[in-house]
Amino acid sequence: MTVRLRAHHLLCMLTYVGRGYSPAFTANFDRIVSRLNAGESLLVVEGPDDICRPLLNEQPQPHCLEARVKKRDARAATALSRWLDLSVETGRLLHPDRKLITRMRSAFAEGKTRQACLGCEWQSLCTRIADNAYTESRLGDAEDPPRPSSVPARVR
């Protein structure tokens, strides 16, 4: 199995602590993170992805379909490709092992890939998670299993 993610969600997965837009959204995100932690690969897709799916079912006009979110994907893909020497394009298969996640997290913490976050309501939370060395994040990898989060779900 492969997890399908749009480009800017390659950043969001780094800071995921169990918070999100709805119970279904966080439950689904938890399952995706568990799959990644178990070693599944990532496929870069265009538009709504596996993380978006609950919102597509819950909301008549989910933000996942908006042009500004597609621009966020483009900015994320450009920054990740530049700073990680990684071609992040639609159809690209990635293997998010410890080395790649560490590189992505370093670039994010240094602000190199944060152009994609402009205008996002979660910015302060994601900055705090990065500033705290991602210790609260639920994303680990197959060699470094997820840490239990002390942050209750759905509390922002």
Ligand code: SF4
């Ligand atoms: S600020 Fe928004 S776009 Fe950036 S990583 Fe956090 S949730 Fe994702």
